[in-house]
Amino acid sequence: MADESTNTFYGDKVYILKEGLDFMDMGDDSIVAFDPDSDKTCILNEIGEMILKSLDGKTSINEMISGFSSEYDADIGMIRSDVYNFMDKIIDSGLIAEVPAAGNQKLSGKQESEG
Numbered sequence: 001m002a003d004e005s006t007n008t009f010y011g012d013k014v015y016i017l018k019e020g021l022d023f024m025d026m027g028d029d030s031i032v033a034f035d036p037d038s039d040k041t042c043i044l045n046e047i048g049e050m051i052l053k054s055l056d057g058k059t060s061i062n063e064m065i066s067g068f069s070s071e072y073d074a075d076i077g078m079i080r081s082d083v084y085n086f087m088d089k090i091i092d093s094g095l096i097a098e099v100p101a102a103g104n105q106k107l108s109g110k111q112e113s114e115g
Contacts (some may be wrong), residue, residue, distance in 0.1 A: 014099040016057035042093045051086050057099050
């Protein structure tokens, strides 16, 4: 697992899908993600779709990569490379956002909902 620290640009960061996105299944193992606010469109293959659906606002990129490696019994270095390449493209599209430090977000929302 020493190989996990070779590129930590995304590593412990957590991302979430932008609210209000529309998705359309293209029927050929690809989907289109559309942001009506910016008119940006991104076509995703099934791997991109799998990564996008894993951006739940709770799971770090390293946790996601480790999970994919275990689930598909695949080389973690290859998965990391694929995920980082995808992240480069999807961040530029503006369809996802980085979640601030998880602890801060959990505390602020929890107290309000309990009252």
